[in-house]
Amino acid sequence: MHGSVGQIRSVLPELVRAELGANVAVCVPYPYLSLAKSLLADTPIQLGAQDLCEHHIGAYTGEVSGAMLADVGCEMVIVGHSERRNYFAETSETAARKVKAALDAGLWPVYCVGETQQQRADGVARDVIADELKVLAGVPTSLYAVAYEPSWAVGTGVVATPEQIAEMHAFIKQTLSPHTCVLYGGSVKGTNAAQTMATDGVDGVLVGGAALSATEFLRICRAAH
Structure with a gap:
């Protein structure tokens, strides 16, 4: 929950001017989606949202449906982010319904999974991830991406080691499919960013706070290229 009209107008044109060679998408807060779409028109940079409602239509005041997101130009949406799970009591069951809602709207869900520091210390990280991945059972791997984001590394400045990342990404691909985008x-x-993306099994990164700075985000995008 960051941003303003001024920030959107500052950051996105810099991304456009950079003519990035990597596959890049930005997921901005709901109020700025239409503005972002206009700034990204005729560019390969994709637009996404940070969440969506599990319901398609109805009396759900304050919610935003997948169809609405598609209507304003979104191509993708983040589902099950650790902050949604931690602060808003979202469960994997909720996420499953949101993934379906996204797919029904023609959106590409980026489904987030990850364990807490305590779960890793208890040796149940794989069990937690396996349980969260059940949401994607039966969904063709070309229709989604999985984002592995251990909650102990989100917004903390702590980054999982290349060994930890490689191990969990391999487990995710083993559980779902070797072709899964993780x-x-x-x-x-x-x-x-460069070291992270050079790690075995890493197909890209889901960037948080660093994307608020055009300079920092461009460094990450160029590392991907």
């Missing part, structure tokens, strides 16, 4: 999210910034 992103890493967790305090990704310009100084660690």
